[in-house]
Amino acid sequence: MITIGVIFIPSDDAEASRATKSSLSGKIRLGEHSDAETTDNDTRPNGNAYPVPLAFRTPKPPSADEIARDTQESGNLDLNGSLDLNESALTQVTASTTTEPEEEQETSEEFTVRSGDTLAALFKRAGLTARDVYEITQLPKAKKNLLKILPGEEIIIVKNDAGQLKRVVYHLDPISTLKICKDDKGYSEEIIKKTVENRTQFASATISSNFWNAGVGAGLTPNQIMQLATIFGWDIDFALDLRQGDNFAILFEEEYADGEFLRNGNILAAEFYNQGDRYTAVRYKDGNYYSAEGRSMRKAFLRSPVDFKYVSSSFNPRRLHPVTGQVRAHRGVDYVAAVGTPIKAAGKGRVIKSSYNQYNGNYVFIKHNETYTTKYLHLKRRKVKQGQTVKQGQIIGTLGSTGRVTGAHLHYEFIVNGVHRNPRTVKLPQSLPIARKEKSNFLALSKQLMAKLEQNKQVQLASQ
Numbered sequence: 376m377i378t379i380g381v382i383f384i385p386s387d388d389a390e391a392s393r394a395t396k397s398s399l400s401g402k403i404r405l406g407e408h409s410d411a412e413t414t415d416n417d418t419r420p421n422g423n424a425y426p427v428p429l430a431f432r433t434p435k436p437p438s439a440d441e442i443a444r445d446t447q448e449s450g451n452l453d454l455n456g457s458l459d460l461n462e463s464a465l466t467q468v469t470a471s472t473t474t475e476p477e478e479e480q481e482t483s484e485e486f487t488v489r490s491g492d493t494l495a496a497l498f499k500r501a502g503l504t505a506r507d508v509y510e511i512t513q514l515p516k517a518k519k520n521l522l523k524i525l526p527g528e529e530i531i532i533v534k535n536d537a538g539q540l541k542r543v544v545y546h547l548d549p550i551s552t553l554k555i556c557k558d559d560k561g562y563s564e565e566i567i568k569k570t571v572e573n574r575t576q577f578a579s580a581t582i583s584s585n586f587w588n589a590g591v592g593a594g595l596t597p598n599q600i601m602q603l604a605t606i607f608g609w610d611i612d613f614a615l616d617l618r619q620g621d622n623f624a625i626l627f628e629e630e631y632a633d634g635e636f637l638r639n640g641n642i643l644a645a646e647f648y649n650q651g652d653r654y655t656a657v658r659y660k661d662g663n664y665y666s667a668e669g670r671s672m673r674k675a676f677l678r679s680p681v682d683f684k685y686v687s688s689s690f691n692p693r694r695l696h697p698v699t700g701q702v703r704a705h706r707g708v709d710y711v712a713a714v715g716t717p718i719k720a721a722g723k724g725r726v727i728k729s730s731y732n733q734y735n736g737n738y739v740f741i742k743h744n745e746t747y748t749t750k751y752l753h754l755k756r757r758k759v760k761q762g763q764t765v766k767q768g769q770i771i772g773t774l775g776s777t778g779r780v781t782g783a784h785l786h787y788e789f790i791v792n793g794v795h796r797n798p799r800t801v802k803l804p805q806s807l808p809i810a811r812k813e814k815s816n817f818l819a820l821s822k823q824l825m826a827k828l829e830q831n832k833q834v835q836l837a838s839q
């Protein structure tokens with residue numbers, strides 16, 4: 376307890392070094408702070424002029440002696456040189472010596488927030504004076520943002536050659552940076568924002584082995600590949616329907632901050648050829664995707680209750696039934712994937728059965744309306760109860776090998792008016808068109824994006 380108390384009382388050098396050692400252990404808890412504060416307050420002389428916001432817990436307001444000492448040091452500071460405040464100095468980690476003799480040498484050091492760290496502990500490690508810590512925590516932007524620091528984040532501390540604080544720099548996010556400056560006029564703060572610019576990028580691929588590899592080959596990130604599969608997930612069963620020669624082309628946004636690549640943005644437009652059928656998608660300002668003609672991509676049923684990334688051997692059209700060893704002759708579709716693979720409700724509806732028997736194993740039936748029912752068999756676990764309503768895409772269970780099977784798979788049935796249909800080819804209810812008042816705007820956008828997509832495809836074709 377004594378050691379913990381010492382950490383927050385910067386009274387002399389010996390204690391400060393002990394404090395550094397203690398904080399290196401990284402075991403400082405908020406609860407202990409309170410205790411330490413109580414102890415501390417009991418021993419601290421009264422009449423302090425620096426009330427500290429409760430939220431900070433630490434630091435302690437500097438004592439009158441410390442303020443006097445800090446002021447003394449500031450007074451000794453030779454500030455006739457102009458401060459180098461440019462950005463490049465901020466990003467330098469090692470000491471930078473400027474050639475101008477009248478300019479100060481500055482040292483910039485990064486401090487990583489540790490688990491269990493507090494702002495005060497970090498500033499202490501960085502060797503900030505009690506007064507600096509206090510003054511910084513009084514600045515509104517610093518107060519708001521520095522309180523949220525998380526382990527692993529970095530705070531950059533810039534000092535002059537006399538070891539006095541010049542700047543505190545904290546990257547709030549890839550675009551915004553909090554900069555706290557100290558000069559002879561005092562402390563100031565600002566949030567600097569980079570200019571973000573969107574660029575449109577094109578990518579395309581023809582599928583030769585599988586969709587994932589094609590996406591990677593086209594330079595797409597895993598997230599973009601999944602986005603693309605989601606956009607077309609109502610039209611195409613990415614687990615079983617893709618064939619060699621299928622191809623896609625997309626336009627997507629890339630965000631640049633001050634000219635540097637920041638991250639990928641949304642897919643703006645996409646075209647997918649699956650077994651000769653062409654599907655298109657255009658993102659509208661409402662954040663939804665519509666076909667180039669303006670029909671919603673969202674439909675009453677997903678083509679597949681299993682994400683393609685879990686399903687193996689998607690290119691074997693003569694898939695053998697796991698029980699009979701014969702080419703699919705039964706009334707459903709089998710998805711072979713690892714035990715535990717999440718299974719989704721193909722559409723919203725009500726669970727009319729969630730049960731177990733020796734043939735089906737664990738099974739779930741969902742009634743979507745008077746016309747449509749879907750069935751999911753051989754589950755390892757059921758995650759819904761009979762009578763429960765489910766949303767489209769909701770996980771209803773996990774793939775397993777319960778019941779009369781020889782290998783793990785999902786047996787999926789799609790029933791229309793009591794008749795089993797192939798879920799991958801059945802004609803599904805028409806999706807909603809875009810709102811009438813948005814239609815002309817949408818079509819103008821769609822025309823422009825699809826033309827740009829086509830143009831990029833031609834350019835790429837020509838270059839091959």
Ligand SMILES: [Zn+2]
Pocket residue numbers: 696705707708709785786787
């Ligand atoms: Zn089956």
